[in-house]
Amino acid sequence: MHNITVAIRVKPVQQTFKTIIVNGSTVTLLDPELEFNNPVDILKKNRIKDASYEFDLVFDQQADQKEVYEKSAEPLLDDLISGQNVTIFAYGATGSGKTHTMMGSQNQQGIIPRALNDLFVRLSKEQAAQASLTFLEIYNETIRDLLTGKLLDLREDGNKGLVVVNLFKAPVPTLNDINQYIKYGNSRRAKEPTGANENSTRSHTVLQLMLKQCTFTFVDLAGSERASQTTNKGQRMVEGAMINRSLLVLGNCIKALFSKEQFVPFRGSKLTRLLKDALQGNSKTVMIANVAPNNYEDSFNTLLYAHRTRNIDPTPNNFQEMIVQLREENEDIKKTLKKQNSQSKMQLQIEQQFKEQQRQEKMEKQQQQQQIQQIQQQSIQQQQAEKQAYDEEPNQINYFKAICIRIRVNQIIVQVRGCFDANSSRHYVQFQQKTEDLITKCTDSINNTENEQFEIAMKYKTILQQRRKIYDQCMQSQFQSVKDEFRKQVQNIEKMKGLQSEKREEVMKKFKELEIEHLKKISNQKNGNQPQIDEETLKEIKKNRLQSLNKQIKDGKL
Ligand SMILES: Nc1ncnc2c1ncn2[C@@H]1O[C@H](COP(=O)(O)OP(=O)(O)OP(=O)(O)O)[C@@H](O)[C@H]1O
Numbered sequence: 001m002h003n004i005t006v007a008i009r010v011k012p013v014q015q016t017f018k019t020i021i022v023n024g025s026t027v028t029l030l031d032p033e034l035e036f037n038n039p040v041d042i043l044k045k046n047r048i049k050d051a052s053y054e055f056d057l058v059f060d061q062q063a064d065q066k067e068v069y070e071k072s073a074e075p076l077l078d079d080l081i082s083g084q085n086v087t088i089f090a091y092g093a094t095g096s097g098k099t100h101t102m103m104g105s106q107n108q109q110g111i112i113p114r115a116l117n118d119l120f121v122r123l124s125k126e127q128a129a130q131a132s133l134t135f136l137e138i139y140n141e142t143i144r145d146l147l148t149g150k151l152l153d154l155r156e157d158g159n160k161g162l163v164v165v166n167l168f169k170a171p172v173p174t175l176n177d178i179n180q181y182i183k184y185g186n187s188r189r190a191k192e193p194t195g196a197n198e199n200s201t202r203s204h205t206v207l208q209l210m211l212k213q214c215t216f217t218f219v220d221l222a223g224s225e226r227a228s229q230t231t232n233k234g235q236r237m238v239e240g241a242m243i244n245r246s247l248l249v250l251g252n253c254i255k256a257l258f259s260k261e262q263f264v265p266f267r268g269s270k271l272t273r274l275l276k277d278a279l280q281g282n283s284k285t286v287m288i289a290n291v292a293p294n295n296y297e298d299s300f301n302t303l304l305y306a307h308r309t310r311n312i313d314p315t316p317n318n319f320q321e322m323i324v325q326l327r328e329e330n331e332d333i334k335k336t337l338k339k340q341n342s343q344s345k346m347q348l349q350i351e352q353q354f355k356e357q358q359r360q361e362k363m364e365k366q367q368q369q370q371q372i373q374q375i376q377q378q379s380i381q382q383q384q385a386e387k388q389a390y391d392e393e394p395n396q397i398n399y400f401k402a403i404c405i406r407i408r409v410n411q412i413i414v415q416v417r418g419c420f421d422a423n424s425s426r427h428y429v430q431f432q433q434k435t436e437d438l439i440t441k442c443t444d445s446i447n448n449t450e451n452e453q454f455e456i457a458m459k460y461k462t463i464l465q466q467r468r469k470i471y472d473q474c475m476q477s478q479f480q481s482v483k484d485e486f487r488k489q490v491q492n493i494e495k496m497k498g499l500q501s502e503k504r505e506e507v508m509k510k511f512k513e514l515e516i517e518h519l520k521k522i523s524n525q526k527n528g529n530q531p532q533i534d535e536e537t538l539k540e541i542k543k544n545r546l547q548s549l550n551k552q553i554k555d556g557k558l
Pocket residue numbers: 010011012092093094095096097098099100101197199200201202221222223224290
């Protein structure tokens with residue numbers, strides 16, 4: 001009689017909310033659409049529901065490899081040794097843990113290495129000597145020998161029934177032989193990254209250990225996910241469709257076998273055709289359906305598939321009770337999260353504000369420095385301009401000199417006029433000529449210095465305007481330090497001006513000394529040092545004077 005055990009294994013995943021709860025042999029799945037999405041998607045509302053099913057075996061997230069093996073596969077070893085076919089399937093969506101359950105890893109060995117190890121301990125030498133192993137995969141309805149790499153055909157053989165032509169049967173008298181073939185075959189499995197699993201095995205893998213009277217079959221089925229979910233396109237989508245079709249046929253076959261139906265649709269896929277002998281008759285089958293709680297839809301479909309396959313009567317009575325309990329637990333989690341969330345929101349806000357504050361401060365500091373630098377530069381220019389202007393002031397000494405000379409000359413004229421009255425008109429002409437030249441020179445000099453004075457005055461005006469501008473700028477600045485810097489610079493300028501005033505006083509002093517010297521000279525001349533002119537010079541002066549007068553008459557100036 002055919003015996004089928006359907007087990008569920010829940011993959012341990014990091015999850016905030018509970019979506020799967022295991023209670024004994026019951027698995028309850030909570031619809032996240034109703035639970036966590038607000039508002040609920042109307043289109044999905046009627047499609048997805050909470051689900052609760054009972055199975056032969058249920059392994060929760062805490063179940064380790066050893067427990068899974070000991071409860072699902074180990075009990076069948078006796079049946080196998082007594083000559084019954086045993087088949088173990090791993091079913092589930094991509095990434096749900098099929099390969100982990102069947103093969104596992106070096107440190108966490110799965111069902112296959114554990115079962116074969118235990119089996120070989122129990123087998124007699126004779127039995128072991130007759131053992132052989134085949135390892136193949138069915139990818140897109142094509143059979144490939146994982147040991148030889150050859151593509152194989154299925155053929156009906158009159159005597160033997162269905163055979164896989166040219167399938168390599170590796171003799172495996174020891175466990176070591178088995179391990180080496182498995183390792184080799186595993187490395188040749190068709191693996192492709194899908195949207196759901198980086199290292200997804202895209203084929204059904206069938207490992208069979210043939211003993212004298214029976215076969216121990218391990219099937220790691222390809223991922224049962226919906227094609228749309230793995231965001232697969234083109235070749236991957238065809239692959240998905242093939243996988244789903246063969247899984248459907250497999251489900252139907254197991255269901256038919258379990259229900260002892262007359263017709264079992266083995267011919268529906270290569271997988272079921274291949275497994276026909278192993279599944280038929282007095283055999284035992286274990287189907288381990290793997291679910292990952294972070295994927296509701298895949299979990300829902302897997303539970304439904306496994307449940308239909310097993311054909312167990314639905315839903316236990318305490319189903320609603322468990323859902324209520326689960327919802328209450330999730331409600332608590334939600335509240336805690338909300339609280340944490342609002343706290344972390346506040347923290348985030350403070351951090352952002354603090355960052356903004358620091359950014360502002362940095363910007364202000366930069367502005368402040370820029371303004372101060374600007375003031376310093378302007379003030380240096382200002383100082384240079386003022387210094388230059390002050391340095392030019394000593395030129396005024398020429399101005400004063402010129403004025404002095406003119407005064408002196410005027411006095412000489414007065415003096416000479418006196419000479420003329422007393423002695424001769426020749427003296428007057430002679431002196432008039434000389435003094436006229438002198439006065440012209442003085443006047444030019446005075447004009448020049450007056451022009452220079454005007455330029456200096458203009459420069460001062462510009463300097464003052466400039467200073468006013470800087471002052472206005474500084475007073476507009478929001479920074480006290482900028483205003484302070486301006487005051488400091490003004491003080492510098494004033495200090496420099498103080499030094500310049502001293503310089504100016506020195507110049508004035510010099511001028512006064514000069515003036516006194518001139519005045520002294522004048523008074524000396526007044527006191528009897530009358531100018532003496534010889535006859536020749538007088539003649540010459542007269543001649544020149546006459547020429548000059550004639551010219552002036554000619555030019556119409558007289
Ligand atoms: N029960 C578990 N405990 C710890 N890790 C697990 C468990 N189940 C699965 N994993 C880890 O999850 C990842 C995916 O698992 P695995 O490859 O077995 O998935 P799969 O169903 O075989 O996927 P595919 O169909 O794409 O080949 C692996 O890294 C595996 O180690």
